[in-house]
Amino acid sequence: MKAQVITIxxxxxxxxxxxxxxxxxxxxxxxxxxxxxxxxxxGLRNLDVVMGLENRIVYDLVDAIEKHCRLRQxxxxxxxxxxxxxxxxxxxxxxxxxxxxxxxxxxxxxxxxFDFILIDSPAGIERGFRNAIAPADMIIVVTNPEVSxxxxxxxxxxxxxxxxxxxxxxxxxxxxxxxxxxxDMLTSEDVLELLAVDIIGIxxxxxxxxxxxxxxxxxxxxxxxxxxxxxxxxxxxxxxxxVPWMNLASKPDFFGRLSRxxxxxxx
Amino acid sequence: xSTIFDRLLLREKKSATTAKERLRLILVHDRIDLTSSAxxxxxxxxxxxxxxxxxxxxxxxxxxxxxxxREQTLIAIIPLQDSRKRGVR
Numbered sequence: 001m002k003a004q005v006i007t008i009x010x011x012x013x014x015x016x017x018x019x020x021x022x023x024x025x026x027x028x029x030x031x032x033x034x035x036x037x038x039x040x041x042x043g044l045r046n047l048d049v050v051m052g053l054e055n056r057i058v059y060d061l062v063d064a065i066e067k068h069c070r071l072r073q074x075x076x077x078x079x080x081x082x083x084x085x086x087x088x089x090x091x092x093x094x095x096x097x098x099x100x101x102x103x104x105x106x107x108x109x110x111x112x113x114f115d116f117i118l119i120d121s122p123a124g125i126e127r128g129f130r131n132a133i134a135p136a137d138m139i140i141v142v143t144n145p146e147v148s149x150x151x152x153x154x155x156x157x158x159x160x161x162x163x164x165x166x167x168x169x170x171x172x173x174x175x176x177x178x179x180x181x182x183x184d185m186l187t188s189e190d191v192l193e194l195l196a197v198d199i200i201g202i203x204x205x206x207x208x209x210x211x212x213x214x215x216x217x218x219x220x221x222x223x224x225x226x227x228x229x230x231x232x233x234x235x236x237x238x239x240x241x242x243v244p245w246m247n248l249a250s251k252p253d254f255f256g257r258l259s260r261x262x263x264x265x266x267x
Numbered sequence: 268x269s270t271i272f273d274r275l276l277l278r279e280k281k282s283a284t285t286a287k288e289r290l291r292l293i294l295v296h297d298r299i300d301l302t303s304s305a306x307x308x309x310x311x312x313x314x315x316x317x318x319x320x321x322x323x324x325x326x327x328x329x330x331x332x333x334x335x336x337r338e339q340t341l342i343a344i345i346p347l348q349d350s351r352k353r354g355v356r
Contacts, residue, residue: 147286147293154294161337183281190287194294196336 003036003114005107006238007136011152013123015144016173019209021120022050023220023228027235029081030220033115036075038087038106040132041122042097045089052079052216053086062090065102071109080221095127100134107135116238125159133165140200144174145186154195169200171234176205177248201234203227204248295332299339306330313343322348 008021018039025037038061039047048054056076064074064087071087078084087106090097107117121132133139139160143153157168172188179185188202206227212219220231226246233243296302301309310330317323329344 147290150290151293151297155297157337158298180283183283186283186286186290190283194287194290196334 003034003107003111003117004137005111005117005119005135006138006140007119007121007132008140008142009121009129009132009156010123010142010149011125011156012143012149015142015149016203017123017142018046018050018120019213019219020140020142020171020173020203020231021047021118022218023231024235024238025051025084025086025116025118026078026081026218027220027232028116028118028238029078029084030232031235031239032083033239034083034113035116035118036085036087036110036114037118037120039089039120040098040103040128041120042089042093042095042128043091044122045091047120048076048086048088049216050213051086051218053088054216057088060088060090061106062093062097065098065106071106095122095131098131100131103131103134125156129156129159133160133163136165139166139168140171141168141197142171142173143191143195145172145176145180145188145191150186150191150194157195157197168197170195170197171201171203172199173203174205175202175248200237201230202246202248203230203234204246291334295334295339298337299332301332306332313345317345322350324348 006024008017008024010017018041021037025035028035037047037051039045040061041047042062045060048057053076059069059074061074063069064071074087075085076088078086103119110117117135119132119136122128141153141156141160143149153170160166160168170192172191175188176185180187188199192199204226206219206225208222208225209219209227212222212225218231219225219228220235222228230246233246236243310328313330314323314325314328318325324346327344327346331342331344333340333342
């Protein structure tokens, strides 16, 4: 078994990298895959809380790299799926504690035993980003349909191409169909035309993401959630299945239509 | 927020359209690291060099950055002047 290493990055902070990593990790494990998620945001670890595993941390990525423990000891087994593991970031160190070659070594060590290694990259274009992409076989760039996030995604894609890494796949996160209908949000076609990369998923804005994160339960476990469904689709595409695109541009609901009618009639 | 009525009367531009137009320009400049004033001086110098060899219609020169996927190309349209017409003038 030789794992595929997928790095999740974005340039801009706050677009949903950690949420994407946790949910794809859980969804791949639910499909029966052996998965390790690695948080490389040294000093600002968060993947542990999004996965709900914060109470189980004993050793972290830096401990493993500096050989204070065996790599296996830094791998926390998920509560729900026995084939899913997390290697948490160190909280009290900084990004200079690890190097791109450390990441290559760590991934090389676990590759034979797993199907997927998901690396959650820190925001920015510095050392932490370079650590995260060093071992990648595929890089997922997460963006939001919004001016600054798209600009930073373009910058990151340029840097990835300059380092001859890739392929790059795009996820548009926090897509809001009703804002798109109103003409106040870039469409997914707009974003794709501007960035000119392959897309692997569009995740609708969904309150259940916040609610499930509050509980430490990735949203993909909630089968009623649209965002959860979108993450499931992305994971199926990652294992090579053809999944039809969700219909996010559907007609406004009854109340939406009613309020539009009232507004247009009243002016 | 605009209603359908506003849009018909005032032809107000939707904010997503503005965002896309702005991004298109921002990305070109980010990608090639060339400011618009640098592009202007490039145009002036290009005109000077070409004028040494052939006469051109300097007012009609157009310089654009063309995007194709993630590749950028500099496109210059430089209309040449007919030397026979120049003689008559």
